[in-house]
């Protein structure tokens with residue numbers, strides 16, 4: 269039987285670069301994690317595709333999924349619901365594959381309760397000034413929403429102690445390399461390699 273995969277949770281304040289770093293990690297051919305596509309009631313941005321970037325849902329549909337227990341976690345973030353479908357996560361971990369979630373902080377704290385053995389990584393901006401620059405440069409939000417997101421971001425940064433690792437997103441490439449190195453190290457720490465070598469020694 270396969271050993272269960274590792275649940276990897278990347279979180280951090282809005283605008284820090286979670287989506288950018290996640291996309292870069294998944295573009296690298298050696299990445300073996302499975303990305304869990306979230307559900308949201310947010311309207312698609314230009315270029316976003318249903319079933320690839322998110323599963324886009326109405327508020328009614330989303331509330332029904334919550335009531336039916338179909339979400340591992342969910343949160344309301346700046347006026348919209350976001351959530352992780354539980355079935356895909358369970359099935360994929362069961363197959364022995366690592367699942368990667370990219371979610372905001374309230375949701376990550378819920379996942380921590382359900383999966384205390386998960387690997388929780390907090391992506392940190394080099395500074396609050398740089399965080400605001402990134403949100404403004406992205407140009408997807410109005411000024412009111414940017415101010416809301418900055419206010420939420422400060423509260424979110426206070427939660428970083430609840431994570432296993434804090435990774436600075438100074439350069440995208442550095443952040444990706446750090447995350448992949450952490451996952452590799454965690455697999456070793458969790459004895460997979462040790463067990464394999466023990467078995468090898470038993471055979472010899």
Ligand SMILES: Nc1nc2c(ncn2[C@@H]2O[C@H](COP(=O)(O)OP(=O)(O)O)[C@@H](O)[C@H]2O)c(=O)[nH]1
Pocket residue numbers: 280281282283286287306307310341342343345350351352370371372373374375376
């Ligand atoms: N709790 C939770 N948060 C999510 C989920 N999917 C995405 N998010 C987070 O929701 C926040 C807003 O996402 P989005 O509207 O796509 O904007 P952006 O990531 O800031 O560009 C981000 O912090 C995402 O990481 C999810 O399934 N659950």
Ligand SMILES: Nc1ncnc2c1ncn2[C@@H]1O[C@H](COP(=O)(O)OP(=O)(O)O)[C@@H](O)[C@H]1O
Pocket residue numbers: 280281282283284285286287288289402403405406437438439440
């Ligand atoms: N390391 C980085 N250096 C400079 N800009 C970055 C970096 N990482 C992300 N960005 C930019 O910051 C903005 C916010 O990134 P995004 O991935 O949408 O953040 P999040 O998903 O955390 O809300 C985007 O315009 C993105 O191109």
